[in-house]
Amino acid sequence: MTHTDLYYFLSRPRRFGKSLLVSTLQYYFEGRKDLFSALAMEKLETEWKKYPVFKLSFAGNKYITEEDLADTLNLKLGEWERQYGLTPSDKSAWGVRFELLIKAAYESTGLPPVVLVDEYDAPLLDSMETPELQLTLKNEMRKLFSPLKDLGGILRFVFLTGISKFSQLSIFSELNNLKAITMNDEYAAICGITREDVLTQMQPEIQALANKNGLTYDGACNALQKQYDGYHFSKNSPNVYNPFSLINALSDKELANYWFSTGTPTILTRLMRKYKVDPVPFETGFEASQDMFDAPTETAKNPIPMLYQSGYLTIKSTKAGNRYVLGFPNNEVRLGFLKALMPYYAIDDVVDNDSFLLRFVDALEEKDIEKALVQIRAFMSGIPYNAEHKDENHYKAPQTTH
Structure with a gap:
């Protein structure tokens, strides 16, 4: 990758190792052979x-005003301006300042600079519900990145990463030669951990997990696969595990819902409610063309692009004619997603509904059908009679999987 094209873009779900990849590129280009x-x-x-490496991360901050973005850019650009002997400025001419920095770095080192941008879309995701602010932030970020194309002659490498795919016209309008590798077979496993890596490199950790949970080694492998595996990012992608959940599970020796417990974006929950998302097709899988899910987030007419790009859906299989089948990648996402939808399905207190699910599952595990029916009747009795304004989803109870 570092010896072919100049400009690259990659999107992956949160906590899939994008920042680690950016840091790896940083240390590689800084010559850290050790x-x-x-x-x-x-x-x-x-x-x-x-x-010379310019690494700019938009992660870690919340962008709810224009000043939040300005503070981030002034802090980072000011730091670099001092490093290369330029007078720090607090002006918002981001593109001019960035261009001067890149030229100064090239002149002082004699080597072409590298630009690495992590979580470029954080400001845009934070402002999804305030279109006017989002447009302002887009324009400000466009100013920052506008010099990159014209400076191609003195740049060594440019890499941009984030969760969502906003249209190039939004920010990178000048980078018409930006190579998107998000759905490229060659880079499908560049983030995450492949099934092959798990089975060949993590045997001691898997055995420790098995020992603690009373499983055989093969049983532990199967449990890990069902819980955290199943991601595919291209037509011929290998099976990819969620790295955050897998590493935590092997460290804690527990098969818990690590990734989902870190939170569901508020905007995603609201989109699901707005479009009255029915989870049944996600469970069984549904057909989609690439432009239905690998599409710019801000122009989407449904939540599918954000659900896919955020990691709640993945490619389950491919069909002729550039068609795909999308669905839940694994049990962790399936159960977490349904739990996130519970407030929409059941208007009553979420704690009460969680308690119902626990009691219902206990009854099934005890093979006590009558006890399970009692729980179902109690749950159904909570559905109001004045249901003329309720849609079909109100009557669908989330499914549990064991």
């Missing part, structure tokens, strides 16, 4: 030049 000791890269790279 960090790649005993890895293939140590032998593949023979020069190990120390390029």
Whole structure:
């Protein structure tokens, strides 16, 4: 990747290792050979030049005003301006300041600079519900990135990553040669952990998990696969595990819902309610063309692009004619997604509904059908008689999977 095209874009769900990938690229371009000791890269790279690297992360902040973005950019640009002997400025001419920095770095080191942008879409996702603010932030970020195309002659590499795919016209209008590798087979496993890696590199950790939970080694492998595996990011993608959940599960020796417990974006929950999302097709799988899910988020007419790009849906299989079948990747996402929808299905207190599910599952595990029916009757009795304004989804209870 670092020796082919100049401009790259990759989107992946949250906590899938995008920031780790950006940091790896940073240290590689900074010539940190010591960090790649005993890895293939140590032998593949023979020069190990120390390029000037501009790494800009939009993660970690909340962008609810224009000033929030300005503060982030002033802080980072000011730091670089001092580093390269320029007078720090608090002006919002982001593109001019960034262009001067890139030229200063090139002149002072004699090497072409590298630009790495992590979570570029954080300001836009934070402002999804305030279109006027989002448009303002888009324009400000467009100013920042506008010099990158014209400076191509002195740039070594440009890499941008985020969760969602906003249209190039939104921010990167000048980067018409931006290579999107989000659905490229060659880079399908660039983030996350493949099933092959799990089975060949993590045997001791899997055995420890098995021992603690009274499972065989094969049983533990099967449980991990059902709970965290199942992601596919291209037509011929290998099976990819959610790295955040997998690593936590092996560390804690517990099969818990780690990824989903970190939170569902508020905007996603509201979109699901707005479009009255029915989870049944997600469970069974539904057909979609690529432009139905790998599409710009801000122009979407339904929540499918955001659900896919956020990691709640994935490619289950492919069909002729550039068609795909989308669905839940694994049990963790399935159960977490249904739990997130519970307030929409059941208007009553969420705690009461969670208690119902627990009691119902206990009855099924005890093989006590009458007890299970009692719980179902109690739940159904909560449905109001004046249901003329209720839609079909009100009567669909979330499914549990064991």
